[in-house]
Amino acid sequence: xxxxxxxxxxxxxxxxxxxxxxxxxxxxxxxxxxxxxxxxxxxxxxxxxxxxxxxxxxxxxxxxxxxxxxxxxxxxxxxxxxxxxxxxxxxxxxxxxxxxxxxxxxxxxxxxxxxxxxxxxxxxxxxxxxxxxxxxxxxxxxxxxxxxxxxxxxxxxxxxxxxxxxxxxxxxxxxxxxxxxxxxxxxxxxxxxxxxxxxxxxxxxxxxxxxxxxxxxxxxxxxxxxxxxxxxxxxxxxxxxxxxxxxxxxxxxxxxxxxxxxxxxxxxxxxxxxxxxxxxxxxxxxxxxxxxxxxxxxxxxxxxxxxxxxxxxxxxxxxxxxxxxxxxxx
Amino acid sequence: xxxxxxxxxxxxxxxxxxxxxxxxxxxxxxxxxxxxxxxxxxxxxxxxxxxxxxxxxxxxxxxxxxxxxxxxxxxxxxxxxxxxxxxxxxxxxxxxxxxxxxxxxxxxxxxxxxxxxxxxxxxxxxxxxxxxxxxxxxxxxxxxxxxxxxxxxxxxxxxxxxxxxxxxxxxxxxxxxxxxxxxxxxxxxxxxxxxxxxxxxxxxxxxxxxxxxxxxxxxxxxxxxxxxxxxxxxxxxxxxxxxxxxxxxxxxxxxxxxxxxxxxxxxxxxxxxxxxxxxxxxxxxxxxxxxxxxxxxxxxxxxxxxxxxxxxxxxxxxxxxxxxxxxxxx
Numbered sequence: 024x025x026x027x028x029x030x031x032x033x034x035x036x037x038x039x040x041x042x043x044x045x046x047x048x049x050x051x052x053x054x055x056x057x058x059x060x061x062x063x064x065x066x067x068x069x070x071x072x073x074x075x076x077x078x079x080x081x082x083x084x085x086x087x088x089x090x091x092x093x094x095x096x097x098x099x100x101x102x103x104x105x106x107x108x109x110x111x112x113x114x115x116x117x118x119x120x121x122x123x124x125x126x127x128x129x130x131x132x133x134x135x136x137x138x139x140x141x142x143x144x145x146x147x148x149x150x151x152x153x154x155x156x157x158x159x160x161x162x163x164x165x166x167x168x169x170x171x172x173x174x175x176x177x178x179x180x181x182x183x184x185x186x187x188x189x190x191x192x193x194x195x196x197x198x199x200x201x202x203x204x205x206x207x208x209x210x211x212x213x214x215x216x217x218x219x220x221x222x223x224x225x226x227x228x229x230x231x232x233x234x235x236x237x238x239x240x241x242x243x244x245x246x247x248x249x250x251x252x253x254x255x256x257x258x259x260x261x262x263x264x265x266x267x268x269x270x271x272x273x274x275x276x277x278x279x280x281x282x283x284x285x286x287x288x289x290x291x292x293x294x295x296x297x298x299x300x301x302x303x304x305x306x307x308x309x310x311x312x313x314x315x316x317x318x319x320x321x322x323x324x325x326x327x328x329x330x331x332x333x334x335x336x337x338x339x340x341x342x343x344x345x346x347x348x349x350x351x352x353x
Numbered sequence: 354x355x356x357x358x359x360x361x362x363x364x365x366x367x368x369x370x371x372x373x374x375x376x377x378x379x380x381x382x383x384x385x386x387x388x389x390x391x392x393x394x395x396x397x398x399x400x401x402x403x404x405x406x407x408x409x410x411x412x413x414x415x416x417x418x419x420x421x422x423x424x425x426x427x428x429x430x431x432x433x434x435x436x437x438x439x440x441x442x443x444x445x446x447x448x449x450x451x452x453x454x455x456x457x458x459x460x461x462x463x464x465x466x467x468x469x470x471x472x473x474x475x476x477x478x479x480x481x482x483x484x485x486x487x488x489x490x491x492x493x494x495x496x497x498x499x500x501x502x503x504x505x506x507x508x509x510x511x512x513x514x515x516x517x518x519x520x521x522x523x524x525x526x527x528x529x530x531x532x533x534x535x536x537x538x539x540x541x542x543x544x545x546x547x548x549x550x551x552x553x554x555x556x557x558x559x560x561x562x563x564x565x566x567x568x569x570x571x572x573x574x575x576x577x578x579x580x581x582x583x584x585x586x587x588x589x590x591x592x593x594x595x596x597x598x599x600x601x602x603x604x605x606x607x608x609x610x611x612x613x614x615x616x617x618x619x620x621x622x623x624x625x626x627x628x629x630x631x632x633x634x635x636x637x638x639x640x641x642x643x644x645x646x647x648x649x650x651x652x653x654x655x656x657x658x659x660x661x662x663x664x665x666x667x668x669x670x671x672x673x674x675x676x677x678x679x680x681x682x683x
């Protein structure tokens with residue numbers, strides 16, 4: 024018996040050793056062995072190694088991630104805008120007056136050019152699709168949409184339009200004691216409908232834009248009614264403010280892709296001690312989309328210049344990523 | 354050698370057993386063995402026992418706590434108001450014009466009655482003491498105050514005016530897999546100056562009222578400037594809204610002491626599954642203060658009626674608590 028247990032223990036130890044060493048060899052298998060990956064691994068090593076001059080206590084290992092264009096795609100339009108458009112289409116039969124009324128008539132006619140010509144149009148669609156219902160009703164509508172809607176170009180579910188290398192990066196940071204947060208201009212309640220399952224990020228670690236709400240009691244049951252008014256915009260200057268109000272800690276690493284993330288990266292990397300800033304550059308027209316300084320969606324211009332000036336890592340999706348999207352289940 | 358290690362292991366095991374059994378016997382030593390304590394222990398047992406029909410997964414064990422009057426005292430005035438008054442006194446030498454100017458002249462003259470006669474007066478003091486500086490500067494001012502200022506009645510530091518039974522309750526819930534949050538009308542950045550050390554609640558688990566802020570770069574260094582405008586009021590109806598925006602989960606247990614907590618307890622206890630609502634009733638004039646339906650600070654009136662109607666636990670500080678405040682270091 025004793026010899027048998029000893030053998031078993033040895034086998035188990037070897038197996039564990041193999042598993043651990045595979046993991047240690049390549050925690051980021053979808054990343055090519057380029058400077059970007061080396062910079063990530065180097066930073067994580069420096070802040071986690073006991074005795075390192077850059078060591079950071081686990082509770083202070085806060086990493087913040089933008090969502091649109093950083094964790095999932097954002098072309099041809101932000102997915103939350105597509106949700107609003109689809110929702111207006113679904114509601115149109117109950118609103119015959121919309122046939123004559125801009126911007127709703129653009130949606131019904133499928134005239135995207137007219138719809139996107141005026142920034143106010145999308146806001147009107149957002150108000151109709153995101154307000155006037157309880158928080159529970161909204162969550163159900165979004166989850167139903169995420170279950171069924173397909174991306175117009177790839178035919179994938181939107182939750183399969185996430186970046187596999189970033190999913191690995193999130194897991195790698197968490198395995199190294201980091202607490203990962205989303206800090207996005209997207210709606211906080213919209214993101215919570217998929218972020219836990221898709222990214223492993225729980226609801227209480229998501230910072231986003233929010234609507235005003237009204238607390239009401241209907242038939243003895245309390246409800247939160249979503250109002251068509253903005254409570255907080257978590258974009259540009261709003262990102263460091265959102266970090267301060269919601270998280271209350273200074274991140275040590277921040278990840279973005281556009282000028283909307285510039286202030287978050289400035290705020291994060293300005294702190295004392297080891298800091299890390301990373302920008303995902305969309306330069307892969309073949310496997311994804313190529314856009315930067317002149318794009319209406321996800322413009323990367325000033326933040327790119329600042330990245331160069333300050334030594335933030337600029338990831339080339341084309342050169343640094345082995346794969347873009349996760350494998351789909353057939 | 355072998356026998357010695359075995360003996361050592363046995364001693365260690367026994368010691369651990371003793372420690373654990375003391376803990377298991379009485380996780381709440383400052384609570385008397387009354388119905389309130391039994392209800393708490395019963396609820397925790399039901400939601401944590403595998404196989405129980407009321408079992409709740411650890412990630413959904415969210416418990417929210419009011420701060421003023423629930424975790425620390427709030428008499429004779431909210432401690433954050435006392436901070437504002439002390440701050441105005443400290444700034445007065447730089448503002449000779451305040452001698453003639455209400456409400457500042459009331460502070461300088463020590464006329465509390467005149468000061469508290471008009472609700473707008475405190476708001477003016479809050480603006481002067483809480484805005485016009487960076488977030489880092491504000492944190493330093495609050496921490497200095499907490500280090501030095503003493504409560505006018507007890508002579509204790511304000512961080513020693515916390516309720517020992519509630520400190521034990523927080524630890525007991527966390528030991529049972531709960532995530533504990535503060536959801537308070539107090540300023541979120543004010544509370545973060547002491548909550549981690551005092552309550553073991555980290556910054557990212559504190560929901561509170563907040564000011565608007567401005568992001569600025571001074572000498573290449575990004576800063577957040579606090580503005581004298583309100584961003585969000587986390588009180589009454591604002592508490593379920595704050596829970597929804599900041600936490601994004603439905604709490605299964607909520608703890609408060611006043612009408613400001615009524616909606617949080619309604620929202621928490623209305624959900625499906627096992628739920629727990631608890632109100633701390635300040636009925637101990639000898640060891641603390643006795644106040645409820647008619648108090649200006651921490652009024653407990655409508656929430657008390659609802660507690661009775663809905664079976665929320667009403668804790669008598671006089672009868673249910675063995676001790677009120679923690680022992681002080683002499």
